Amino acid sequence: MIYYEYGRHAALEKLGLSAGELDSPKLVEELAALEHKQWESWAKAVANSEDISKERLARWKKFFKPYKKLTRKAKDEDRTWAKKVIKIVKKVTK
Numbered sequence: 268m269i270y271y272e273y274g275r276h277a278a279l280e281k282l283g284l285s286a287g288e289l290d291s292p293k294l295v296e297e298l299a300a301l302e303h304k305q306w307e308s309w310a311k312a313v314a315n316s317e318d319i320s321k322e323r324l325a326r327w328k329k330f331f332k333p334y335k336k337l338t339r340k341a342k343d344e345d346r347t348w349a350k351k352v353i354k355i356v357k358k359v360t361k
Contacts, residue, residue, distance in 0.1 A: 289353050298349035299342060300334035306345075307331055 288294065310327045313319065330341060337345070 289357055294353065295346055295349050298352050299345035302345045302348040302352075303330075303334040303337065 307330065311331070314324055314327065330337065334342065334345065
């Protein structure tokens, strides 16, 4: 258990966080930006390899931009996924 505890705290320290900072707005934003990059990468791969409708591709292309340039609504969707990640991290680091 001591190794597990050390490993948990060391991982958080590498992120520059303590266990109490997992809900920080900065972390939520960083993870939301990462979630957006992951989605964009996936969507582009699907668009290049699958036969998707022109309408769907047109909808997706509106979001093929950096996270910072998204609308508030689109950012909120990415934040929802970021918060799911934080929930999992909290669960496994209890």
